[in-house]
Amino acid sequence: MNLKLSFQIAQTHLLAKKRQTLVAMLGVTFGIAMFIVMISFMQGVNQFLEDSALDASPHVRIYNEVNTQRPSILDQNRSSDSSVNVVYHQKPKQQLPRIKNGLQMVRLIEKMKGVLGVSPEVSSQAFFNNGPIQISGSMAGIDYPRENRLYNLDSRIKSGSFQALLTNPKGIVVGANLAKKLNVNVGDKVSVTTPMGGNLTLRVVGIFGFGIGTIDNIRCYTSISTVQEILGKDASYLTDIHIKMTDPLLALDFGQTLQKQFGIHTEDWGTANQAILAGKKIRNVMTFVISITLLVVAGFGIYNIMNMNVINKLKDIAILKATGFGSSDVVSVFLLQAIIIGVLGGVLGLLIGFGISYALSITPFDAGDMLSLKTFPVIFKTEYYLMGLTFGVITTILAGYFPSRKAAKIDPVAILRG
Amino acid sequence: MNVLSASHINKYFFEPEKFQVLQDVNFEVKKGEFLSIIGKSGCGKSTLLYILSTMDTDYEGTLEVNGQRLTGLPQDTLAAFRNEHLGFVFQFHFLLPEFTVLQNVMLPALKLGKYSNKEIEERAYEKLRLVNMVEHTRKQSSKLSGGQQQRVAIARALINDPTIIMGDEPTGNLDKANSGLVFDIFRQISHENGQTIITVTHDPDFANGSDRIIEMSDGRIIRH
Numbered sequence: 001m002n003l004k005l006s007f008q009i010a011q012t013h014l015l016a017k018k019r020q021t022l023v024a025m026l027g028v029t030f031g032i033a034m035f036i037v038m039i040s041f042m043q044g045v046n047q048f049l050e051d052s053a054l055d056a057s058p059h060v061r062i063y064n065e066v067n068t069q070r071p072s073i074l075d076q077n078r079s080s081d082s083s084v085n086v087v088y089h090q091k092p093k094q095q096l097p098r099i100k101n102g103l104q105m106v107r108l109i110e111k112m113k114g115v116l117g118v119s120p121e122v123s124s125q126a127f128f129n130n131g132p133i134q135i136s137g138s139m140a141g142i143d144y145p146r147e148n149r150l151y152n153l154d155s156r157i158k159s160g161s162f163q164a165l166l167t168n169p170k171g172i173v174v175g176a177n178l179a180k181k182l183n184v185n186v187g188d189k190v191s192v193t194t195p196m197g198g199n200l201t202l203r204v205v206g207i208f209g210f211g212i213g214t215i216d217n218i219r220c221y222t223s224i225s226t227v228q229e230i231l232g233k234d235a236s237y238l239t240d241i242h243i244k245m246t247d248p249l250l251a252l253d254f255g256q257t258l259q260k261q262f263g264i265h266t267e268d269w270g271t272a273n274q275a276i277l278a279g280k281k282i283r284n285v286m287t288f289v290i291s292i293t294l295l296v297v298a299g300f301g302i303y304n305i306m307n308m309n310v311i312n313k314l315k316d317i318a319i320l321k322a323t324g325f326g327s328s329d330v331v332s333v334f335l336l337q338a339i340i341i342g343v344l345g346g347v348l349g350l351l352i353g354f355g356i357s358y359a360l361s362i363t364p365f366d367a368g369d370m371l372s373l374k375t376f377p378v379i380f381k382t383e384y385y386l387m388g389l390t391f392g393v394i395t396t397i398l399a400g401y402f403p404s405r406k407a408a409k410i411d412p413v414a415i416l417r418g
Numbered sequence: 419m420n421v422l423s424a425s426h427i428n429k430y431f432f433e434p435e436k437f438q439v440l441q442d443v444n445f446e447v448k449k450g451e452f453l454s455i456i457g458k459s460g461c462g463k464s465t466l467l468y469i470l471s472t473m474d475t476d477y478e479g480t481l482e483v484n485g486q487r488l489t490g491l492p493q494d495t496l497a498a499f500r501n502e503h504l505g506f507v508f509q510f511h512f513l514l515p516e517f518t519v520l521q522n523v524m525l526p527a528l529k530l531g532k533y534s535n536k537e538i539e540e541r542a543y544e545k546l547r548l549v550n551m552v553e554h555t556r557k558q559s560s561k562l563s564g565g566q567q568q569r570v571a572i573a574r575a576l577i578n579d580p581t582i583i584m585g586d587e588p589t590g591n592l593d594k595a596n597s598g599l600v601f602d603i604f605r606q607i608s609h610e611n612g613q614t615i616i617t618v619t620h621d622p623d624f625a626n627g628s629d630r631i632i633e634m635s636d637g638r639i640i641r642h
Binding site for chain 1: 468493494525529586
């Protein structure tokens with residue numbers, strides 16, 4: 001088998017029918033360009049959603065799960081298989097969402113490997129009173145510098161500042177939607193009541209927006225000591241510890257480790273954001289199904305054209321065989337044509353796909369002022385381009401192989417005798 | 419010296435019903451012989467030629483060329499054998515239309531790969547000079563007249579200096595003048611180069627000019 005000679009013949013055949021070659025090439029080009037655009041855009045959307053979810057939530061959250069269910073004393077002392085204990089109206093035990101030795105734990109975890117930052121919080125449900133109106137929400141007492149490191153709070157501020165929490169012990173930073181509902185602005189006063197009855201009047205020093213409705217609607221931030229004061233607790237009272245890791249994927253195992261080490265309850269971002277992760281999987285499947293469909297359609301285009309090509313070239317194939325070309329030579333002549341079409345069309349498709357993706361990535365997109373999105377989210381990754389080219393070439397080889405095999409099986413005698 | 423010997427060749431067609439085309443055909447061809455096979459349409463002469471050409475392998479009996487037994491060899495081995503030892507000229511010229519005259523002539527030699535590209539080109543020029551087509555080398559082969567195409571086909575058949583050149587009615591589609599040209603070339607090849615020529619023909623002038631005639635009828639050789 002002489003590949004160089006087969007390549008020469010393939011090239012001459014392709015150049016002799018430029019229009020047909022171009023049409024076959026454009027099929028691949030279109031398929032691969034759309035594949036690149038789809039995958040870049042879809043992955044961009046995935047990344048954006050994941051980022052916005054991860055930005056606003058901790059990688060690992062340590063908290064004390066308050067649970068009113070507990071075994072009765074009778075069950076604990078006298079339980080056997082042969083008898084049934086019945087206890088009516090057992091009262092729940094008084095239980096606080098406090099994390100024991102929270103501050104020490106913060107200091108310990110901070111030193112652990114892979115931890116980007118740790119922030120202690122005191123959170124509580126709260127009612128915000130503005131005149132006769134009561135709106136429920138949640139209040140988080142934070143250590144501003146630590147919390148800022150985790151969530152980049154400063155970038156979320158709409159007016160006022162988080163910094164004021166440090167200087168103003170009666171300051172509060174309110175979520176944008178909550179502020180709208182309460183009709184308050186920076187400088188206004190807000191009265192906060194806890195479910196336990198504690199009450200305090202605070203001054204709004206800032207308004208923030210995460211772009212996530214469930215946070216902006218109900219959340220407000222104040223200092224740890226302020227919340228401890230409203231709740232009437234001591235200075236060691238903590239309810240939550242938020243942890244961010246250098247790599248979000250580490251968090252899943254890290255949470256388990258902490259749980260065993262400290263005997264506490266942890267929750268990682270994967271569990272907290274299952275909907276987003278599931279959505280990502282579904283979008284990935286969708287992207288691949290559509291992309292592969294496009295490539296298969298392009299493949300059928302090539303298959304048809306190559307088939308026609310073989311039928312048009314029956315005489316030539318017979319001559320080649322008569323003059324001493326073997327089956328493998330004939331296969332390589334036609335397979336090379338398909339590969340040339342696939343590679344050229346594929347490279348062109350990558351270029352066009354990149355062009356469209358780039359155009360999309362600079363197209364302004366108005367997602368509302370809540371989201372930090374100015375243009376369509378698009379990801380550029382070399383591996384998508386490699387994948388596109390590989391798929392494209394494999395499709396064309398498959399599409400070219402069957403007509404080539406047919407060409408190699410042609411009996412020259414039948415054709416030469418007419 | 420025998421360059422080709424066919425012994426006890428039997429061949430059947432199965433479509434539309436079983437029919438014996440060749441019945442116990444035996445003959446030998448000597449080196450440098452110019453042989454014509456004649457006979458009425460349907461007598462089996464073309465079928466015999468394609469068996470001799472090694473392209474048709476569905477027959478009984480044995481075929482030897484150049485002292486090598488070819489019966490039963492795999493297709494690709496036969497293709498390589500054809501490339502080196504056999505040249506073909508068909509009734510319908512059969513050049514590759516997208517290629518130039520020169521490329522058409524060069525292809526079998528490029529496939530053989532015995533000489534460098536430059537040598538092959540020189541040899542192709544030499545063969546084209548022999549058939550008097552040297553001024554058309556750069557033309558696309560589809561732009562030539564029928565007689566010119568047939569001469570290019572002969573040059574192509576000669577490029578690897580094959581032992582045997584086979585023709586399936588090589589003058590069947592040509593006028594008197596062109597037939598004469600083709601005949602003269604064949605004669606020159608066989609007498610000056612010592613290459614063997616086996617042609618199937620309907621043309622009595624062509625056959626009478628050759629060294630030896632085999633006449634066939636109903637699948638048998640009736641005169642040789």
